Amino acid sequence: MPEQRLRIPRTPTTLRRKVVLAVVALVTASSVVIGVVSILALRDSLMSQLDTQVRSTAERAYGQVRGDGPAGILGLLNDQNETDARSILFGPATAEGTLALVNNNGTLTAGYLNDAGSISYPSTAQLTALATVPIDGSLTTVDLGPSLGEYRLLGAQHNSVVFIVGVPMSALNTTVSQLSLTVIIVAALGAAVVALIAAAFTRTAMRPLERVSAAAVRVSELELDRGSVDSFEPVSTEGVEPGSEVGRVVSAFNTMLDNVGTALVAREQSENKVRRFVADASHELRTPLASIRGYSELIRRMGGDTNPDVTHSLSRIESESIRMTALVEDLLLLARLDEGRELVRAEVDLNEIVVNVLADAHVTSPGHEWALGSPEEPVVVMGDQHRLHQVVTNLVANARTHTPTGTRVNVTLAVVGADAAHPVAEIVVADDGPGIPPERLDQLFERFVRGDESRARATGSTGLGLAIVRAIVQAHVGEVTVASTPGDTRFVVHLPMSDVAAAPATPPASPGV
Known part of the structure; x- marks a missing residue:
């Protein structure tokens, strides 16, 4: 070797x-x-x-x-x-x-x-x-x-x-010899003095470039693809000669910041308009959809000598109105999360949530093999119980929808870093199904993205479930990730267990809305 x-x-x-x-x-x-x-x-x-x-x-x-x-x-x-x-x-x-x-x-x-x-x-x-x-x-x-x-x-x-x-x-x-020694000493002292002078001069000359570098680092640390972005502070031109090379760099960088800031403001305004439209449209569609569903149910229940084709049509109208209502509700929820609305925050026992969700899964999908692993003691986080219940429900429903009958689905709950200052609750939903195509993993949490198009369409999936999961988890200052290979797909949710004041919900990118 x-x-x-x-x-x-x-x-x-x-x-x-x-x-x-x-x-x-x-x-x-x-x-x-x-x-x-x-x-x-x-x-x-x-x-x-x-x-x-x-x-x-x-x-x-x-x-x-x-x-x-x-x-x-x-x-x-x-x-x-x-x-x-x-x-x-x-x-x-x-x-x-x-x-x-x-x-x-x-x-x-x-x-x-x-x-x-x-x-x-x-x-x-x-x-x-x-x-x-x-x-x-x-x-x-x-x-x-x-x-x-x-x-x-x-x-x-x-x-x-x-x-x-x-x-x-x-x-x-x-x-x-004395002259040689004198020359060496003078040369060394001269080099030291010149080094100090050159260092001081270059430090002064390079200070504007350091300000440019610091500003670039600050911009690179911002999440420019989502949320509200404040206007960028321009680089100070103090001590910079306008016509010099450094002056031109500073001027060009400030111009770039101004252009980027303008573009981001325009993007934010456009996204806000889209969010308001989605929220308003979703809200307005709820009433007519409820009416359509109600009238179709009423006609179907009236029975009588209704033509079989009419009965089938009414049944389809009712089922599609239910599906449309679910889609509208999901869009309305995402719009509200995008706006950063405050969640109802209280102590939530995640143990209770995963047990209830898995019990429902046993009933709704008996063909799957369900397994639960959780600690005996409560795992408590600060959050919105209804929304966190929706996170686990959506992940379990995603596993049920995109895997064939007989697939084993494991739901585990654990505490990571229990001895640390900031322990984290970890929820893992894993299955041994066919897996997710690698090219879809990066976009899996985007809106209207499905891991399996044909199967998702057949089961009525809207493609918003995982987007809702990410939005809710981020609103709880948490993180959700996915890793998938054939026979092993894992969704992992991390939620802080300490009493962390939730930051305003960070709106995820929404190119499809």
């Missing part, structure tokens, strides 16, 4: 951080380039001065040894003059640390001026290093070990006399 590596999600890099990092990187790179150029220029300048000092030391040594000899290092020595390192080092204006080596006809003398102004003698290893100096009048750098460090040296030869003179590079190296 291949080894699986744990992937840690990356934290997204914000625009502010990118800007600050870019500015700091640019300033740091510029500081490094300027520092390197400055260090190299200073080192070249100091090296030039050091080379001049070495040549000057050699010339002074020549003047001390020859007196009237010809100028130049190649005319430094002759056969009659005896020269050694000591005579050179004790010459006039010889700097501390100056080194001299003379090989006069096989006699080797060497030394350097120490801090006390006396002569110290190089070690064998240092003499070996000095032996590598070219004797051609050119300048070279040699490392003489930890005690002396690097030296700038010049060597020459005339006849049988070899002469080497040098000056320590410790002062040059110290100066360059």
Whole structure:
């Protein structure tokens, strides 16, 4: 089995951080380039001065040894003059640390001026290093070990006399090191200061965009597809230059909010008109439907020698008027729930409701296998008993209507999170029927949507039962969900058991009304 590596999600890099990092990187790179150029220029300048000092030391040594000899290092020595390192080092204006080596006809003398102004003698290893100096009048750098460090040296030869003179590079190296450290410190401090300034600047510059982001988040959290939506508060333009890029973004966002708000107001007005129409029409239809049903029942009961066709027609008129009355009552209930009318709130024992509904189901549909699971103690919620009874009735009727005879339907009641601060009552209506087509699950709680069109039509279903369930549950600050596979369909209702003040009923989307 291949080894699986744990992937840690990356934290997204914000625009502010990118800007600050870019500015700091640019300033740091510029500081490094300027520092390197400055260090190299200073080192070249100091090296030039050091080379001049070495040549000057050699010339002074020549003047001390020859007196009237010809100028130049190649005319430094002759056969009659005896020269050694000591005579050179004790010459006039010889700097501390100056080194001299003379090989006069096989006699080797060497030394350097120490801090006390006396002569110290190089070690064998240092003499070996000095032996590598070219004797051609050119300048070279040699490392003489930890005690002396690097030296700038010049060597020459005339006849049988070899002469080497040098000056320590410790002062040059110290100066360059100090400058390098100074450049590093200044660059680091400069980068830190620039980072703070850039962070403050970008924070100020990005504040309008943060306000836009916060406003967008607030809008995204609203349920724009339902209910009443207050007008959106525009993003403040304080500190925003109108013609800038940020200013244009803020202006465009505010324009968008205004357009969306206008569209939502128009949608709400249109939905209110539809709700009022449905409520008014449903209310007005109740009386004529009751009259039609009453007269059809009266004529049917009068009996007599009524033609069989007329009797059948009257029976159909009566049954359809009953179905139409049920549809009108459902529409009127949905319209009232959409308007957010207050429910009758009292303590309701859900145990009693599920027991009564299941007892009715045993009578109305003996062909189904009914099962009940509920706790012995009462499960009490605050709500409208009649409406909650309708929720359970509609869910059980839905299971009965859309499943064949012999289907097992389980109704269970339980308390979820009994030990928590806000326990929830859970009602589950499950069946082992054929299931609901997956493409219908998302729209199952919409109005006039049926899980099985042919079966629902045959049984007189209006397609409003589940829409009523959702509207009532939402009015009780609850939630209803559905999951379905062949052989297992579950409707789950969650209702808060704590005494929660019911929010105004949130009107569900009603595209079909």
